[in-house]
Amino acid sequence: MGFPHPPHPRETQVLSRWFGDAEARTYAGWIKRGGYAALEQALGMTREQVIEEVKTSGLRGRGGAGFPAGVKWSFMPRQKTKAHYLCCNADESEPGTFKDREIMRWTPHQLLEGCAIAAYAIQAEQVFLYIRGEFTEPLRIMQAALDEAYARGVLGANAMGKGVRIDITIHRGAGAYICGEETALMNSIEGKRGNPRIRPPFPAAVGVFGCPTTINNVETLSSVPHIIARGGAWYKGLSLSSPKSTGTKLFSICGTVARPGNYEVTMGFPLKELLLDLAGGMRPGRTLKAVIPGGSSVPILTAEEAMDTLLDYEGCVAKGTMLGSGGMIVLDDSVDMVYQVMRLARFYAHESCAQCTQCREGTAWTVKILQRILGGEGRPADLDVLLDLSEQMTGRTICVLSDSCAAPVVSAIRKFRPEFERYLGHGKAAARA
Amino acid sequence: MSDLVKLTIEGHEVEAPAGTSILEAAKLVGILIPHYCYHPALPVAGSCRMCLVEVEKSPKPQPACATPITPGMVVRVASDVARAARRAVLEFLLINHPLDCPICDQAGECELQDYTHEEGRAAGRYADYPKRYNPVEDFGPDVLYVPNRCILCTRCVRFMENVAQEPTLNVSERGDRARIGVFPGAALDHPWAGNVVDLCPVGSLLSKDFLNKARVWDLDKTASVCGGCTQGCNITLETRDNAVVRVKPRPNMAVNRWFICDEGRLGYAWLNRADRIEAPLVREGGRLVPVEWEVALARAAELVGAGDGPAVGLVSPGASCEALEAAARVLAARGEGSAGAFRVRQGPERPLAGVPDLALRAERAPNVAGALAAGFGRDWDAAVARARAAGLVLVLDESLAGLAEPVTDGALLYIGTVLPETARGAVVILPCTNVAEEEGSFVNLRGLRQRYAQARTPPGMARPAAWILDAILAALPARAARAGGRA
Amino acid sequence: MSAADGAGTGGAGGAGGSGAGARTGAAATARARAEHGVAVLPAVFGDEGRRKLDAILARYPAKSGALLPALWMVQEAHGWVSPEGMAEVAAVLGLTPAYVKGVVTFYTMYHQHPVGKYFVQVCTTTPCNVCGAEDVVAAFLKATGAGALGATSPDGLWTVVESECLGACGFATPVMINDDFIEGVTAESVPALVARYR
Numbered sequence A: 001m002g003f004p005h006p007p008h009p010r011e012t013q014v015l016s017r018w019f020g021d022a023e024a025r026t027y028a029g030w031i032k033r034g035g036y037a038a039l040e041q042a043l044g045m046t047r048e049q050v051i052e053e054v055k056t057s058g059l060r061g062r063g064g065a066g067f068p069a070g071v072k073w074s075f076m077p078r079q080k081t082k083a084h085y086l087c088c089n090a091d092e093s094e095p096g097t098f099k100d101r102e103i104m105r106w107t108p109h110q111l112l113e114g115c116a117i118a119a120y121a122i123q124a125e126q127v128f129l130y131i132r133g134e135f136t137e138p139l140r141i142m143q144a145a146l147d148e149a150y151a152r153g154v155l156g157a158n159a160m161g162k163g164v165r166i167d168i169t170i171h172r173g174a175g176a177y178i179c180g181e182e183t184a185l186m187n188s189i190e191g192k193r194g195n196p197r198i199r200p201p202f203p204a205a206v207g208v209f210g211c212p213t214t215i216n217n218v219e220t221l222s223s224v225p226h227i228i229a230r231g232g233a234w235y236k237g238l239s240l241s242s243p244k245s246t247g248t249k250l251f252s253i254c255g256t257v258a259r260p261g262n263y264e265v266t267m268g269f270p271l272k273e274l275l276l277d278l279a280g281g282m283r284p285g286r287t288l289k290a291v292i293p294g295g296s297s298v299p300i301l302t303a304e305e306a307m308d309t310l311l312d313y314e315g316c317v318a319k320g321t322m323l324g325s326g327g328m329i330v331l332d333d334s335v336d337m338v339y340q341v342m343r344l345a346r347f348y349a350h351e352s353c354a355q356c357t358q359c360r361e362g363t364a365w366t367v368k369i370l371q372r373i374l375g376g377e378g379r380p381a382d383l384d385v386l387l388d389l390s391e392q393m394t395g396r397t398i399c400v401l402s403d404s405c406a407a408p409v410v411s412a413i414r415k416f417r418p419e420f421e422r423y424l425g426h427g428k429a430a431a432r433a
Numbered sequence B: 001m002s003d004l005v006k007l008t009i010e011g012h013e014v015e016a017p018a019g020t021s022i023l024e025a026a027k028l029v030g031i032l033i034p035h036y037c038y039h040p041a042l043p044v045a046g047s048c049r050m051c052l053v054e055v056e057k058s059p060k061p062q063p064a065c066a067t068p069i070t071p072g073m074v075v076r077v078a079s080d081v082a083r084a085a086r087r088a089v090l091e092f093l094l095i096n097h098p099l100d101c102p103i104c105d106q107a108g109e110c111e112l113q114d115y116t117h118e119e120g121r122a123a124g125r126y127a128d129y130p131k132r133y134n135p136v137e138d139f140g141p142d143v144l145y146v147p148n149r150c151i152l153c154t155r156c157v158r159f160m161e162n163v164a165q166e167p168t169l170n171v172s173e174r175g176d177r178a179r180i181g182v183f184p185g186a187a188l189d190h191p192w193a194g195n196v197v198d199l200c201p202v203g204s205l206l207s208k209d210f211l212n213k214a215r216v217w218d219l220d221k222t223a224s225v226c227g228g229c230t231q232g233c234n235i236t237l238e239t240r241d242n243a244v245v246r247v248k249p250r251p252n253m254a255v256n257r258w259f260i261c262d263e264g265r266l267g268y269a270w271l272n273r274a275d276r277i278e279a280p281l282v283r284e285g286g287r288l289v290p291v292e293w294e295v296a297l298a299r300a301a302e303l304v305g306a307g308d309g310p311a312v313g314l315v316s317p318g319a320s321c322e323a324l325e326a327a328a329r330v331l332a333a334r335g336e337g338s339a340g341a342f343r344v345r346q347g348p349e350r351p352l353a354g355v356p357d358l359a360l361r362a363e364r365a366p367n368v369a370g371a372l373a374a375g376f377g378r379d380w381d382a383a384v385a386r387a388r389a390a391g392l393v394l395v396l397d398e399s400l401a402g403l404a405e406p407v408t409d410g411a412l413l414y415i416g417t418v419l420p421e422t423a424r425g426a427v428v429i430l431p432c433t434n435v436a437e438e439e440g441s442f443v444n445l446r447g448l449r450q451r452y453a454q455a456r457t458p459p460g461m462a463r464p465a466a467w468i469l470d471a472i473l474a475a476l477p478a479r480a481a482r483a484g485g486r487a
Numbered sequence C: 001m002s003a004a005d006g007a008g009t010g011g012a013g014g015a016g017g018s019g020a021g022a023r024t025g026a027a028a029t030a031r032a033r034a035e036h037g038v039a040v041l042p043a044v045f046g047d048e049g050r051r052k053l054d055a056i057l058a059r060y061p062a063k064s065g066a067l068l069p070a071l072w073m074v075q076e077a078h079g080w081v082s083p084e085g086m087a088e089v090a091a092v093l094g095l096t097p098a099y100v101k102g103v104v105t106f107y108t109m110y111h112q113h114p115v116g117k118y119f120v121q122v123c124t125t126t127p128c129n130v131c132g133a134e135d136v137v138a139a140f141l142k143a144t145g146a147g148a149l150g151a152t153s154p155d156g157l158w159t160v161v162e163s164e165c166l167g168a169c170g171f172a173t174p175v176m177i178n179d180d181f182i183e184g185v186t187a188e189s190v191p192a193l194v195a196r197y198r
């Protein structure tokens, strides 16, 4: 369902089927809805079979990078010489994204089941579920579900009575967007500052506590039980478009839109229909100005571009942007593009871990330039300086937070330059008029 | 040698073991890729992004410090892309920098200044925005932190964490608010903490001892060996107008890698002592009178050659091998039964945890092994007892502190830099140079003999002890001189 | 206010007692206590706290893994993470206080200074911003009497800060009051909300 709204007939509900149904949160309720059958089934398969099935499904990471999940799992050492870990990324902090929160709030067992299957597949006996510190309600619900799952023997030393050890530990974050970056997340679990790590080594070789580790997003892992239960081929068949983008995806729609919420559609769904039909289009009297389709870190689409974008990994790339986390920020004609771009840059400046020079200094400098422009004191060269800084902040740093700050800035200046120039030419009062 | 990797860096063919970083491989062909956070002594951080280079077939510039070489790799250091990346890093680093080079101790040896001079923009574009400001902090006994100059390379933090293995420094806050911090009330007082000042590529961590003392381009630098303990750390003595004003570690992978302890670093004041013996003195009619070297040496040779029983040597393990060996020859020339001993000041051993076999050693003298090799013993008390009745006592730069007066009923031949009360009864007093004023060598506790060079002009007529002793030997009657050998 | 000045969220702007004057530990913390009117901060890892910590430690292969959870315990007990709290955590986990402080200052949810009884975080990042989040902030500042961002109201009850994305953008504007997560707050609904806590 386009939670919190009633389901829309054009949605394909796999993950969101039980959103809004409080009974599904309980162990008994989950069992009644067919829960933990997939885990039981998976534990009866070989690890290779589980990985093969997920590879067949074409499931790609829903955390932003879109890396094929089955392939990622197969990077884990076959011969286990050290502990293996699975980290579930529930740090969900990318502006515009609020889908993992809903999965955890309504279907905690769905996530636990996915974690357990993945842990089995990669020979991890321990799962760290990293939940951002602000998610107090999802944390409470996940903890209750976890306690129940232990009590019912789903988890623990003898998970599902199958002789496999699967432990899940909730690790609460404490306020840092960057901890959503997978290597920062591992550092945070280790009790360090949430600094992203340089690669190599990659997590599958040296991950959390120095051991082979796989990191997956909440939505990615929650899709796994369905893939096991109904088959990889079924999942792959859900795509409307490219064979490289399969299954369903939860799109979080927010901003100045009539019915914000989470909508689950198959990959390749037209952005236009999702926005105008499912999410109810613009608020009365407003017209669409721009859409940031994949969370705030991706290039902005103009209304025109958005209207013929297909929502899958390839479709977004074709429009010069990215599917990212599927958090769609809708901006109507009332929005001051310059101000909102400044506000996004401020987000990144606040969240930069401070390691890389370009990011630490560049994000803050970007904010200062934009603020001065907004204050009517901008200089003619400012836009070129911004573009140049952004270029030097892109593809130069340990992680892509720096790039993420540059992307909206660059695309906004390219696509909405007159709005910036109005501030430059005439100051604030004229720009607002 | 099977896993050597061949690649091309800036047109040069390079071969290096697999796992080597681009930055280290480039050094092999004489190219030093600009960098800040990287330091061979520390774990790779890969964060300053100054070392970005262009790698063929790679879509993005790669950090040379953190990218392992691969076969056939083609690396460009001076290409437009690489230069632009570095120029941008320099500009970013400078936006919040106070540009206070004229009053900064680091100026002249600052890597930010140097690289900006080489490749930076002529003018920054950070126009009229306020700069980040944080007040200077007193980090510890010898370290000041000037946050406004800090480029957050975290070398200091990594040194304390991984090398000293006592994380007393941290990065506090994040984003452009980040800075280096200590815990309230705690001090950066680890016995090796001073190394953070050397590691800091800019003028952010400063030595209080050196503060405002000299401009570094006015300093003369001389290779030397630390006299602080038996470790034998390699150092550079830095002098300004003949005064030692700073001691810096000189890298030697076999001894001290890149480091020295704070005792060695700060314990140089005695090298500049003003109360030196400046002329040879001989006793005449109960008075000590200054004389020419010839006269003094003749008197000394007379004493040695007098043959009224064995002589006793009281020597310092801080003297050079050359001096100690010459002293041994003089004692041997004196004849059968002559021998000498030394004592060593002791202190607590202070290891640098992250480096094997590196410590401020309990024995606080540089040449214990050299003294032993020259034939001097550790039986100090016995030697002192024998000295009382000996016909001749030869002192080589020993303070004689704590000894009863008179040291001997016989003749005292004193060679030293300063004249302690205890030695005022000497018959001949010969002024020698200290370690900063002569060439010589020390043998460290692992048996490594290391040379040091002369950093300053000796005061007055002082001469190296080795020269003095050899001159005495030369002035002896031929028979005695020929018998010279080990003590 | 700008992100660059750092006062945006969770008191991140404070120097945390590392100013030039605060060099003697005991004195500094005693002064801080006096300034903030906090009499005594009881030890967190006594019998019960220790048991809880041991249970957490059992979950991690290295002690440091328990650092974030232990800091949460300190904040629960004291309302903020004081220098004493950091030192206590450092001692029980075998870390240095400086290391712990580096970690505390990274995460904006750990309060480095005491805050009001009700700590209000209003998301003002773009998705909420375009839905009127700044009006919500203004309404909170007015209704609580806190007056300025990061300041505590004269009655000591309220501290209001802007926060970055709270991960509930579809429910603009989300607000956290301590651990309560409230969706769909509008400038109009703020006074009633504040009244509910008073």
Ligand SMILES: Cc1cc2nc3c(=O)[nH]c(=O)nc-3n(C[C@H](O)[C@H](O)[C@H](O)COP(=O)(O)O)c2cc1C
Pocket: A060, A061, A062, A063, A064, A065, A066, A067, A069, A089, A090, A091, A092, A093, A094, A177, A178, A179, A180, A181, A182, A183, A215, A216, A217, A218, A220, A221, A399, A400, A401
């Ligand atoms: C700055 C930054 C923030 C990120 N934040 C999140 C996040 O909040 N949640 C998430 O699942 N992935 C996030 N990611 C992506 C993760 O690094 C990682 O790719 C993902 O968790 C892998 O899981 P997946 O393959 O299932 O998508 C972030 C990446 C970056 C660079």
Ligand code: SF4
Pocket: A178, A195, A196, A351, A352, A353, A354, A355, A356, A357, A359, A360, A397, A398, A399, A400, A401, A402, A403
């Ligand atoms: S790009 Fe920014 S957030 Fe990412 S590692 Fe570098 S400084 Fe940290």
Ligand code: SF4
Pocket: B149, B150, B151, B152, B153, B154, B155, B156, B157, B180, B196, B199, B200, B201, B202, B204, B205
């Ligand atoms: S103080 Fe110096 S060494 Fe330490 S982070 Fe700053 S610039 Fe680097």
Ligand code: FES
Pocket: B034, B035, B036, B037, B038, B045, B046, B047, B048, B049, B050, B051, B052, B063, B064, B065, B066
């Ligand atoms: S020297 Fe390579 S990133 Fe700093």
